[in-house]
Each structure stands twice: as structure tokens, then as C-alpha cells.
Amino acid sequence: xxxxxxxxxxxxxxxxxxxxxxxxxxxxxxxxxxxxxxxxxxxxxxxxxxxxxxxxxxxxxxxxxxxxxxxxxxxxxxxxxxxxxxxxxxxxxxxxxxxxxxxxxxxxxxxxxxxxxxxxxxxxxxxxxxxxxxxxxxxxxxxxxxxxxxxxxxxxxxxxxxxxxxxxxxxxxxxxxxxxxxxxxxxxxxxxxxxxxxxxxxxxxxxxxxxxxxxxxxxxxxxxxxxxxxxxxxxxxxxxxxxxxxxxxxxxxxxxxxxxxxxxxxxxxxxxxxxxxxxxxxxxxxxxxxxxxxxxxxxxxxxxxxxxxxxxxxxxxxxxxxxxxxxxxxxxxxxxxxxxxxxxxxxxxxxxxxxxxxxxxxxxxxxxxxxxxxxxxxxxxxxxxxxxxxxxxxxxxxxxxxxxxxxxxxxxxxxxxxxxxxxxxxxxxxxxxxxxxxxxxxxxxxxxxxxxxxxxxxxxxxxxx
Numbered sequence: 456x457x458x459x460x461x462x463x464x465x466x467x468x469x470x471x472x473x474x475x476x477x478x479x480x481x482x483x484x485x486x487x488x489x490x491x492x493x494x495x496x497x498x499x500x501x502x503x504x505x506x507x508x509x510x511x512x513x514x515x516x517x518x519x520x521x522x523x524x525x526x527x528x529x530x531x532x533x534x535x536x537x538x539x540x541x542x543x544x545x546x547x548x549x550x551x552x553x554x555x556x557x558x559x560x561x562x563x564x565x566x567x568x569x570x571x572x573x574x575x576x577x578x579x580x581x582x583x584x585x586x587x588x589x590x591x592x593x594x595x596x597x598x599x600x601x602x603x604x605x606x607x608x609x610x611x612x613x614x615x616x617x618x619x620x621x622x623x624x625x626x627x628x629x630x631x632x633x634x635x636x637x638x639x640x641x642x643x644x645x646x647x648x649x650x651x652x653x654x655x656x657x658x659x660x661x662x663x664x665x666x667x668x669x670x671x672x673x674x675x676x677x678x679x680x681x682x683x684x685x686x687x688x689x690x691x692x693x694x695x696x697x698x699x700x701x702x703x704x705x706x707x708x709x710x711x712x713x714x715x716x717x718x719x720x721x722x723x724x725x726x727x728x729x730x731x732x733x734x735x736x737x738x739x740x741x742x743x744x745x746x747x748x749x750x751x752x753x754x755x756x757x758x759x760x761x762x763x764x765x766x767x768x769x770x771x772x773x774x775x776x777x778x779x780x781x782x783x784x785x786x787x788x789x790x791x792x793x794x795x796x797x798x799x800x801x802x803x804x805x806x807x808x809x810x811x812x813x814x815x816x817x818x819x820x821x822x823x824x825x826x827x828x829x830x831x832x833x834x835x836x837x838x839x840x841x842x843x844x845x846x847x848x849x850x851x852x853x854x855x856x857x858x859x860x861x862x863x864x865x866x867x868x869x870x871x872x873x874x875x876x877x878x879x880x881x882x883x884x885x886x887x888x889x890x891x892x893x894x895x896x897x898x899x900x901x902x903x904x905x906x907x908x909x910x911x912x913x914x915x916x917x918x919x920x
Contacts (some may be wrong), residue, residue, distance in 0.1 A: 463548035466505035468476070471527045474508060474550075477518065477764035481716040488845045492531075492551035495538045498799045498847055498856075499882060501707060504531060504545035511556040511669040512770045513629055513637060520666065521635030523550055523912060531914050532662040534575060534604030539800045540881030542608065542661055545915040554603060557668055560584050569626060569643055571671045574603025578829055581672075590674040593618040596877065598784040603667040608879040609659030613782065616676060616702075616835030617709040617741065620877070622741035625658050633908035643671055662914040663886050678741035681709075682751055683769040686738070686758050687731040691830075692713055693761040694734045694812040700757050702807050706750055710739040712782055715818075718789060718829040718842075725788030726781035733766065736834075737782055739775070789829045789842040799843040799856040801883075803867035804876030807837045813866055814839060820862050824855040838876030864890075885920045 474482040483489075484506045494502035498529035505528075510516045523530045536543060545551060546707030559575035560581065564570065565588050572581060572902045581592050594605060596612035606628065618624070627641030640653035657665055688694040689891075691713070696712050714722065719732045736758070740750045755766050764909070769775045790798055805813045812832070817839075821828050832839030843859055845852035864874045864887055874880075874887040889897050901919055 460766055460886070464528060464848060466528065466548060466661070467526050470522060470528060472504060474506065474519070478508055478515075481511075485801065491550070492533050492543065492553065493545050495536055495541065495543045496798065496800075497539045497883060498797045499544055499844060502544040502546045502550075504551035505548045508555045508770055509556050513557070513631065516552060516554065516666055516668050517549065517631045517635045517637050519552055520631050520633065521873055524634050524910065527910055527912065529912050530664045530666070532603070532607070534601030534607075535577065535599065535694065537598035537600050538604070538608060538879065538881060540875075540878050540883035540913070542881040542917060543877060544882060544916075546882070549903070549912075552666065554666070554668065555601065557603075559695050560668065563588065563674075564643070565590060565674075567643065568674045568676075569644075569671055570674055571627075571669065572602055573669050574606075574667045575601050576893055577601055578605070585674065586776060591677050592624075592672060593648075593675055594621055594624055597786065602670060606658050606667055606670055607660065607662050608841075611833070611836075611838075611877045613710045613712055613779070613833055615833055615838075615877075616711060617707065617745050622655065622658050624673045625654060625670055626673060627671040628657060628667050630657055630665035630667055632665050633910065633913050636871075637687075638665075641671070650725040653695045659879070660827055661917050662880065663904060663918055664913065666913070677821055678747075680744040680747040681741050681770075681772075681775060682747050683710075683738065683739045683775045684751065684755075685730060685735060685765075685767045685769075686755075686763045687733040687776065688758075689691075689733070689762040689801060691734045692811055692815055693763070694736050695834060697736065697758045697761045697763060699810060700760075701754055704753070704757070706753055706836060707742070708750060708754065709741040710737065711833075712737040713830075713832055713834040713839065714782070714785065715830040716829065717792070718785055718831045721788040721792050721829060722781050722785055725791055726784055727743075728781050731737045735758070736763070737778065742843050773797070777799050785829075785831055786842060789844065792827050792829070793844040795846070796844040797847050799845045799853075799860070800837060800878065801843070801860045801863060802832065802840040802876050802878050803837070803872055803874060804838040805867050805870045805872030809870040809872070810834060810837050810839075813870055813872070816866055816869050817841070817863050822860060824859060826852050826855050833876070836876070837872070880918045880919060885918060888918070888920050
């Protein structure tokens with residue numbers, strides 16, 4: 456099966472019979488189940504798998520993979536379905552392998568600050584299990600994504616400026632390879648120099664090199680004190696310059712999020728908040744009571760230099776939760792600004808020193824199109840998002856969305872940034888891979904793919920152009 460020919464491999468009846476015999480009702484070829492597993496949050500046209508298997512163990516995943524390998528049938532791993540770049544679409548048909556049933560927390564080692572979980576465990580489920588331990592898992596992409604999916608897409612989110620991304624926080628994994636072999640990568644040791652770092656190779660591989668079934672992740676002590684704040688600015692430039700100076704001064708802020716005025720309007724309508732509809736920064740500070748107060752005052756002084764005003768503080772847990780829930784709901788709030796639309800989301804990441812320039816130029820581009828576009832993001836690490844609202848059937852909408860996407864990516868690459876800070880490549884950004892990495896590096900990626908998956912069965916048509 457060749458992923459480049461964009462043709463579906465005929466699905467053999469004998470494979471369907473084998474899966475039905477082995478998994479019973481946990482194998483389905485029903486249209487509604489296939490549709491659920493053949494679409495994500497992206498604007499891409501749904502592409503349905505030929506069947507869906509709901510696995511519950513690593514061994515079951517390996518069994519399905521071996522059967523598909525025998526018949527040369529594609530396999531697409533499916534977690535929570537919250538990706539935005541077409542990662543889950545079965546563009547060549549095949550089996551969608553739903554691992555949400557692998558949802559057990561295997562072990563929590565509070566003394567070592569780590570936990571081992573199955574791939575279908577979600578971040579909220581893990582943090583619920585950690586209540587009372589004094590620890591938490593900080594990677595927070597907004598959606599209640601599965602940890603296996605978060606590792607596969609190298610997710611990050613609002614806390615990345617302090618705690619890093621999934622790349623820094625996955626220590627070890629159990630992975631099923633394309634021929635059904637089960638391997639273990641990494642260990643619970645805090646560091647190692649033993650051989651190739653297969654864990655880092657597989658984190659971010661989007662299910663194209665192996666299917667993650669279990670992972671060990673780092674945990675962190677819950678800070679003694681937390682404080683959140685919201686501050687409005689006269690312009691996006693002023694808000695971004697505040698971010699840059701805060702980072703360059705070494706303030707250990709936990710979160711810094713930027714929302715432009717249109718995003719704030721959407722959030723106010725959706726979450727019933729009353730934030731001033733101006734460029735706004737959301738902050739959060741972690742540490743001791745004294746350090747949090749010192750950090751907050753320092754940042755407030757920096758913001759004041761750039762016209763920031765109306766610092767509103769949220770120190771009670773329920774107020775902080777409400778504030779950050781409103782931020783996490785921004786994507787869905789934006790969708791309501793154009794009823795019946797679909798989102799054409801994109802994100803880029805640039806060196807922090809180029810962030811103000813990049814966002815300023817992007818805002819100038821946004822004035823040239825007719826469709827609503829909201830800008831927000833994790834600007835503490837140079838990452839921002841555009842949510843472009845389109846009618847996929849409207850040619851002009853799609854042309855304008857493609858133009859904006861090209862412009863923001865070209866600008867980020869020219870600034871030595873990346874075409875995606877956290878969404879991943881999927882189908883949507885394969886065309887930028889050579890531009891970002893060069894043909895030589897992409898050829899090395901192809902060689903790795905061929906070595907681990909010579910029949911191109913694992914999530915074909917994704918990442919590599």
C-alpha cells in the first residue's frame with residue numbers, strides 16, 4: 456500500500472471476519488462509528504476507515520496490528536479525536552484502532568515524581584487520581600486529550616513556558632511497531648545515555664512509526680501558592696512587548712496567554728465574562744507565597760510601562776479555575792462567532808525576540824481578508840494560533856484561509872521559527888516540511904519511516920510530503 460497514491464486499499468472480507476470473531480462487538484463497520492473515527496476538529500473532509508476496533512490492552516493492539524500487517528491494511532490510532540490537522544483521517548481506508556479503552560493508571564510513584572499510565576488515560580483523569588498526593592501533571596493543551604495522543608503529537612499548552620512540552624515530560628513508553636512487535640523505550644531513571652533515544656523519536660511521530668499503548672510521565676509538586684491575573688493593553692504590540700520583557704528578565708512565570716480583542720469578545724459571549732474587549736494577557740504565577748507576590752508585582756510594573764491597566768487578580772482556586780476555563784474554551788467560543796462555520800486553525804512558533812514583529816505583521820495581513828480570524832496563544836514560549844472561520848463550501852473563504860496560513864508560516868520560517876508549535880503536521884502542513892527542514896532532513900525522516908514501517912501501514916499520508 457503506497458501512501459502517495461491517495462487510493463484506498465480494498466478491505467479484505469477475511470480480515471473483517473477475523474476481527475469480528477476475535478473482538479465481537481468491539482469491532483464495528485457501522486457508518487456512525489466509522490464517521491466518528493474518520494473526522495477530527497479540522498476543516499479537512501472526513502475520510503472514514505473501513506472498520507473500527509476498540510482495544511483494551513497492549514496485547515490486543517499488537518494482535519490487530521499483526522492482522523493488518525498480514526493483509527497490508529492501514530492502521531490509524533485513535534484517542535480522544537481532538538486533533539486539528541487531519542491526523543485521524545483514514546485517507547487510505549483501513550482500521551481505526553481506538554485506544555480510549557486503555558484507560559488504566561498503572562502506577563504512581565510519588566517519591567520519584569512520576570506515573571505510568573495507559574495511552575487512553577486523559578490528563579484530567581490523571582490529575583483527578585493525583586488529588587491528595589501533592590503532585591500534578593502540568594501539560595495542559597486545553598482539550599481533555601488522551602496522554603497517548605498528546606505524546607504522539609508532542610502536545611504542550613498553557614503551562615509549557617514553565618514545565619515544557621510532552622517532549623520533556625515523557626520518560627518511557629510501551630509501543631507496538633508496524634509488524635506487531637511490542638517494545639519498551641526509556642526507563643524511570645531521570646537520565647540515561649544508553650543508546651539511541653527512541654522515546655524522543657516516537658514522541659511527535661503522530662502514529663506513523665508506532666502505536667503508543669503505555670507511557671511514564673513526569674509529575675510536579677503542586678506549588679505552595681498560585682495567583683492568576685488578567686491585564687488589558689492599548690494594543691497587541693504593547694501586550695507582546697510585555698511578554699518579551701517578562702521572559703528576558705527571567706521572571707519564572709507559569710503561564711502567559713495572549714487573546715486579541717475579537718477573541719475576548721467571543722470568550723465574553725461564550726463564558727459570560729465581562730473582560731474589556733481589548734488585547735489581553737492572562738498570567739499565572741507559581742511558587743512560595745512570597746515569590747508569587749514578588750513575581751506578580753514585577754510583571755505588573757513591566758505591564759504598566761507598556762500601558763497595561765486594570766490588573767485583575769484571581770487568587771482563590773475557584774476564581775483561577777473559572778478564568779482558565781474561559782481561556783481553554785476560547786476555541787469553541789470562536790466557533791460561535793460565525794454559526795455553521797468550520798475552523799481552519801493554524802499555529803506557528805518563533806524565537807521570543809521576533810514575536811512582536813511576527814504578530815504585528817500577521818495582524819496587518821488579517822486586515823486584508825473578509826473572514827473572521829481570531830489570534831491567541833501561548834506567547835510565553837513564542838507560540839500563537841489563528842482560528843480562521845470558514846464555510847468549507849465557499850471558495851473565497853477557503854482561498855483566504857489558505858493565503859493567511861501560507862503567510863503566517865512563511866513569516867515564521869523566515870524568522871527561524873516553525874510551521875507548528877503544537878498542532879502537529881498531520882495532513883494540513885505536510886507541504887511545509889521541506890521548507891522548514893530541507894530535503895536532506897526530510898529524506899532522513901523518510902528513511903526512518905521505511906525502516907520501521909516498510910509497508911507504510913501506520914497512519915499513511917501524514918507528516919511526510
